[in-house]
Amino acid sequence: MWQEWTADDAAGWVAAPASGDDKYSRGVLGVVTGSQEFPGAAVLGVEAAHRTGIGMVRYIGPRSVRQAVLARRPETVGVAGRVQAWLVGSGIDQSRRSFVLLGDLGHALAAQVPVVLDAGALDLVGTHTAPTVITPHAGELAALLTAREMPTTVDEVRAAPGEWAERAAAELGVAVLLKGAVTYVCDPDGDRYTVTAPTHWLATAGSGDVLGGILGALVATHHVQLAADAEALTALAATASWVHGEAARRASAEVGGGPVTALDIAVAVPAVIGALLAR
Numbered sequence: 001m002w003q004e005w006t007a008d009d010a011a012g013w014v015a016a017p018a019s020g021d022d023k024y025s026r027g028v029l030g031v032v033t034g035s036q037e038f039p040g041a042a043v044l045g046v047e048a049a050h051r052t053g054i055g056m057v058r059y060i061g062p063r064s065v066r067q068a069v070l071a072r073r074p075e076t077v078g079v080a081g082r083v084q085a086w087l088v089g090s091g092i093d094q095s096r097r098s099f100v101l102l103g104d105l106g107h108a109l110a111a112q113v114p115v116v117l118d119a120g121a122l123d124l125v126g127t128h129t130a131p132t133v134i135t136p137h138a139g140e141l142a143a144l145l146t147a148r149e150m151p152t153t154v155d156e157v158r159a160a161p162g163e164w165a166e167r168a169a170a171e172l173g174v175a176v177l178l179k180g181a182v183t184y185v186c187d188p189d190g191d192r193y194t195v196t197a198p199t200h201w202l203a204t205a206g207s208g209d210v211l212g213g214i215l216g217a218l219v220a221t222h223h224v225q226l227a228a229d230a231e232a233l234t235a236l237a238a239t240a241s242w243v244h245g246e247a248a249r250r251a252s253a254e255v256g257g258g259p260v261t262a263l264d265i266a267v268a269v270p271a272v273i274g275a276l277l278a279r
């Protein structure tokens with residue numbers, strides 16, 4: 001049975017800093033995203049991570065992309081160091097990964113801290129043992145499962161998204177967040193949540209990159225809980241999807257129900273987090 005994730009559920013998975021906190025205890029997210037072809041994906045994910053509330057974001061990637069990220073978010077740290085979670089793959093073309101990039105991805109996945117695997121890193125699922133959540137859309141899930149000898153098509157996944165998400169979680173041994181107008185979040189232990197988007201303006205280029213940043217930040221800021229209970233990843237993924245949808249709804253409401261851009265969604269996130277904390 002799939003359970004719709006609500007505002008009350010999400011409210012249990014957002015964190016505000018306390019008096020004893022510092023930027024490291026709050027959580028540090030390492031990010032390996034973006035490319036010369038898709039620098040915007042890195043900018044959007046990093047922006048969303050900062051807007052979700054986090055101690056620090058470390059961005060690892062090509063110099064030109066790092067410059068774009070820092071131009072938008074000078075708070076971002078551009079050198080490697082300790083992190084409590086990784087977000088990898090958004091804005092990366094799987095077929096054009098350089099040796100340097102493969103090294104950075106390998107380093108991230110070997111770190112034994114929770115990982116959000118998106119877009120051009122989805123094929124790396126199963127190459128590491130850290131708690132992992134994958135964030136495909138229907139096209140990406142179909143391609144991933146087909147490559148793993150579970151042949152399927154986008155149309156088949158769209159026709160039965162919950163079943164394919166569950167199958168992926170069971171066969172790949174990771175939490176799955178399957179994106180769409182209804183997002184399906186599940187894990188191999190049987191947790192199953194749906195998140196129904198409150199607005200279809202969410203379907204815009206870069207929206208998924210923003211979702212990755214929100215989820216990465218939530219994972220990093222819950223690193224202590226995750227170390228004790230890896231299943232928390234599923235609740236955090238459902239929360240990220242809920243926050244993402246609600247941010248788009250608020251951004252659209254601000255313009256009289258009109259369209260929103262991916263960056264608008266990220267900018268609306270702090271008010272969503274504030275409202276959840278006030279519940």
Ligand SMILES: NC(=O)C1=CN([C@@H]2O[C@H](COP(=O)(O)OP(=O)(O)OC[C@H]3O[C@@H](n4cnc5c(N)ncnc54)[C@H](O)[C@@H]3O)[C@@H](O)[C@H]2O)[C@@H](O)CC1
Nearest residue numbers: 038039040041090091092119120137138139140205206209
């Ligand atoms: N500003 C940016 O830098 C942006 C970068 N992006 C990056 O661009 C890369 C390619 O993204 P795409 O996924 O759009 O790749 P494609 O547009 O190449 O799509 C791959 C395949 O999946 C199908 N597909 C795309 N979206 C789908 C959906 N929502 N449901 C079902 N099938 C779908 C397509 O028809 C295609 O067959 C990713 O790395 C992504 O992170 C995008 O997020 C757009 C914005």
Ligand SMILES: Nc1ncnc2c1ncn2[C@@H]1O[C@H](COP(=O)(O)OP(=O)(O)O)[C@@H](O)[C@H]1O
Nearest residue numbers: 137179180181197200202203205206207208209
């Ligand atoms: N029809 C729709 N209505 C509402 N939300 C949608 C719809 N289609 C897709 N979405 C959401 O929009 C986002 C699109 O992400 P993604 O497919 O990764 O796009 P991109 O790669 O351009 O960022 C996801 O969060 C998904 O759940």
